[in-house]
Amino acid sequence: MEKPFILHMLTTAKNLSPFDANMALDAGWIHALSYLNVEPSEVQGLVQDVIFSRSLKNLQRTGIFIGGRDTKQAMDMLKSAKRSMFAPFEVSVFADPSGAFTTAAGMVALAENELITKFHTTLEAKNILVLGGTGPVGQVASVIAAQAGAHVRMIGRQLDKAQNIADMCNNEFGEGKITILAGVDADKAEYIKTTDLVFATGAAGIELLGAELVASAPLLKVAADVNAVPPAGIAGVDAFQNGTPIKGSNSGAVGLGAMAIGNIKYQVQNLLLKSMIHTEKPVFLHFEHAFEMARNYLKPVA
Numbered sequence: 001m002e003k004p005f006i007l008h009m010l011t012t013a014k015n016l017s018p019f020d021a022n023m024a025l026d027a028g029w030i031h032a033l034s035y036l037n038v039e040p041s042e043v044q045g046l047v048q049d050v051i052f053s054r055s056l057k058n059l060q061r062t063g064i065f066i067g068g069r070d071t072k073q074a075m076d077m078l079k080s081a082k083r084s085m086f087a088p089f090e091v092s093v094f095a096d097p098s099g100a101f102t103t104a105a106g107m108v109a110l111a112e113n114e115l116i117t118k119f120h121t122t123l124e125a126k127n128i129l130v131l132g133g134t135g136p137v138g139q140v141a142s143v144i145a146a147q148a149g150a151h152v153r154m155i156g157r158q159l160d161k162a163q164n165i166a167d168m169c170n171n172e173f174g175e176g177k178i179t180i181l182a183g184v185d186a187d188k189a190e191y192i193k194t195t196d197l198v199f200a201t202g203a204a205g206i207e208l209l210g211a212e213l214v215a216s217a218p219l220l221k222v223a224a225d226v227n228a229v230p231p232a233g234i235a236g237v238d239a240f241q242n243g244t245p246i247k248g249s250n251s252g253a254v255g256l257g258a259m260a261i262g263n264i265k266y267q268v269q270n271l272l273l274k275s276m277i278h279t280e281k282p283v284f285l286h287f288e289h290a291f292e293m294a295r296n297y298l299k300p301v302a
């Protein structure tokens with residue numbers, strides 16, 4: 001008899017995200033088992049319990065998902081899971097803490113698509129302001145955009161916090177090959193004068209870029225806002241906006257709202273969860289794979 005598809009879902013938080021549980025079952029996993037309050041040091045033991053209890057054939061029907069809220073911790077847990085396995089006793093692992101990897105990937109890929117289709121350019125050498133950039137979504141959006149060649153400035157309310165997090169992103173996620181700069185929210189009127197793209201990734205329900213600053217951005221091309229809770233993170237960008245001009249932008253910038261970004265995030269997470277089921281060889285998925293998947297999803301069909 002064929003064994004069921006089992007996804008072991010690890011989180012360092014008190015609760016597993018119901019969003020992630022729904023996503024797993026809707027993608028075709030038959031059982032989504034939650035492991036709560038997991039200590040990163042427990043990953044090795046849990047992973048080895050997973051791999052030694054099924055035949056090689058049934059290991060292909062087994063996977064691990066890593067949630068939680070902390071991006072670096074989730075990447076460390078993914079690496080630890082990979083290190084804990086050895087061929088042929090391996091299963092696929094996918095990290096998406098706080099949905100940040102798939103959300104950031106969806107936002108950056110959508111913004112890049114707007115640059116290509118409406119402005120005939122790319123992310124290369126563009127100046128990007130990531131407002132509220134110190135949270136999980138902002139960190140990963142900053143890294144993905146910097147890896148795509150953009151000049152990224154991560155903005156927070158306190159410079160030392162933003163600097164520490166930008167340094168962590170450069171060293172841990174970018175392996176020292178990217179340079180995300182830090183900036184303080186109080187200086188955004190100055191930064192906006194040379195900004196090509198804005199990503200609003202702050203906590204829900206907070207306006208981070210007002211109408212006056214939108215109007216004062218001479219180079220602004222794309223403004224993307226992940227916050228679905230009113231008021232919008234960027235004045236003039238509504239949650240359903242998907243590449244239409246922003247009212248009040250003097251540079252002809254287009255807006256991307258939370259629902260448009262959320263749709264790509266959903267598709268990417270669904271496709272990555274499915275890819276774990278259908279792969280012959282185990283895959284180890286994180287934000288780089290999410291971005292690749294989002295780019296492919298948005299690629300026009302030839």
Ligand SMILES: NC(=O)c1ccc[n+]([C@@H]2O[C@H](COP(=O)([O-])OP(=O)(O)OC[C@H]3O[C@@H](n4cnc5c(N)ncnc54)[C@H](OP(=O)(O)O)[C@@H]3O)[C@@H](O)[C@H]2O)c1
Binds near residue numbers: 137
């Ligand atoms: N559309 C989607 O599919 C989707 C999916 C997932 C998440 N989201 C949304 O994405 C956004 C970012 O999520 P996250 O978990 O990364 O965010 P978060 O950690 O809750 O917040 C991000 C940053 O916002 C800043 N912030 C907090 N309170 C603030 C305030 N009162 N005024 C100004 N700034 C404030 C903080 O930065 P400083 O302390 O450094 O200033 C914080 O690090 C949220 O709005 C979330 O709802 C959307």
